[in-house]
Amino acid sequence: MALLVYIILESAETGAVEQAGPDVLLLFAIILLVPLIMAFLSLTLKDSVNRWANIILGIVFAVLELLALTEFAATPPAWAILMILSKFVAMALVVWYAWKSKQKA
Numbered sequence: 001m002a003l004l005v006y007i008i009l010e011s012a013e014t015g016a017v018e019q020a021g022p023d024v025l026l027l028f029a030i031i032l033l034v035p036l037i038m039a040f041l042s043l044t045l046k047d048s049v050n051r052w053a054n055i056i057l058g059i060v061f062a063v064l065e066l067l068a069l070t071e072f073a074a075t076p077p078a079w080a081i082l083m084i085l086s087k088f089v090a091m092a093l094v095v096w097y098a099w100k101s102k103q104k105a
Contacts, residue, residue: 041053062088068084
């Protein structure tokens, strides 16, 4: 997500905001909606299904954050490093706690 924000900020600086087409905006919206949907599903799903959903989506988003970090490998801005690493740690903790959680009988 930090990569998308970076692309939009770069586009705004160069005056090419209209280059962020509907496909980029849809992807951005989906990435923003996933945590909201997961919060709702954690209240409605059974424990085992919720646990696996958290593990799978946590891993997917952790990998996406690591991929975003590689985009800034040459000249990483400080804000990008802070945002990407903090989101990676949060996703890793979600996966860790979901993996270690006890199943209810």
